[in-house]
Amino acid sequence: MSTHFLCSGWSYGARSGILTPMEIDEGVHAIESLGIGRAYIYQEQDRLTLIDTGLANSADKIFAVIEKIGRKPEDLKQIFITHHHRDHTGSLANVIDRSNAQVFAHKIEAPVIRGDQPSPKPDANTLRSVLRPFIGSGAEIATPARVDRELEDGDELDIGGGAKVLHVPGHTMGSVALFIPQRKMLFAGDAAVSAIGLGPPAGPFGLFNEDSEQAIESFQKLAELDFDRAFFGHGKPLDGEACTLFRRAADQLS
Ligand SMILES: [Zn+2]
Numbered sequence: 001m002s003t004h005f006l007c008s009g010w011s012y013g014a015r016s017g018i019l020t021p022m023e024i025d026e027g028v029h030a031i032e033s034l035g036i037g038r039a040y041i042y043q044e045q046d047r048l049t050l051i052d053t054g055l056a057n058s059a060d061k062i063f064a065v066i067e068k069i070g071r072k073p074e075d076l077k078q079i080f081i082t083h084h085h086r087d088h089t090g091s092l093a094n095v096i097d098r099s100n101a102q103v104f105a106h107k108i109e110a111p112v113i114r115g116d117q118p119s120p121k122p123d124a125n126t127l128r129s130v131l132r133p134f135i136g137s138g139a140e141i142a143t144p145a146r147v148d149r150e151l152e153d154g155d156e157l158d159i160g161g162g163a164k165v166l167h168v169p170g171h172t173m174g175s176v177a178l179f180i181p182q183r184k185m186l187f188a189g190d191a192a193v194s195a196i197g198l199g200p201p202a203g204p205f206g207l208f209n210e211d212s213e214q215a216i217e218s219f220q221k222l223a224e225l226d227f228d229r230a231f232f233g234h235g236k237p238l239d240g241e242a243c244t245l246f247r248r249a250a251d252q253l254s
């Protein structure tokens with residue numbers, strides 16, 4: 001059944017301010033020069049929240065962006081980790097050392113991030129062999145780092161007036177996305193990806209999935225939300241009509 005009617009239309013009037021050259025959306029900064037993947041800084045008056053940390057050696061780039069937007073390392077109060085893959089956790093230990101931020105990750109990922117459990121392997125359906133030479137050991141664990149709060153589905157975080165944690169297993173079993181209803185904004189991590197080449201504008205990630213079937217189910221769950229903008233671990237953000245594009249892709253998968 002199509003659920004397109006639930007998806008609200010995009011309006012530029014929804015934005016209250018003018019973006020600075022550093023912003024990809026009001027208060028949202030992308031850190032793109034991480035080799036593989038993207039991290040994001042969500043800027044608020046009293047705090048910065050970092051969403052993922054990139055590969056190892058990305059900390060300098062992250063703190064350079066923080067400096068460019070006129071903030072200090074100690075303004076970084078929260079780090080939201082979407083999943084344990086090292087292109088998302090590679091610089092976590094370094095960023096913690098330089099900021100003392102609280103780290104949030106799903107309870108399934110926390111022992112892997114801490115180094116207490118080995119990194120689970122992707123399933124046989126995944127296309128890891130295609131891109132593995134470029135991503136290197138992208139599916140392996142990074143330097144162990146602390147996790148302060150173990151998340152569960154439905155938890156609420158103090159980001160953007162109340163952000164909802166969505167457990168979206170499949171890519172990894174403890175993958176989480178962050179949904180900010182007031183901003184109609186979704187940070188999907190690797191539970192979804194935006195267009196690569198001539199592919200559809202949005203879809204489930206095809207690489208390194210621990211359970212590819214669950215990854216599709218989780219993508220379909222995300223497609224039921226009402227959001228205008230989506231930010232991904234890989235691929236360009238979708239700006240406007242994001243959930244319409246998700247639903248189109250979800251319909252084709254079912
Ligand atoms: Zn991943």
Ligand SMILES: [Zn+2]
Nearest residue numbers: 037087190233
């Ligand atoms: Zn990734």
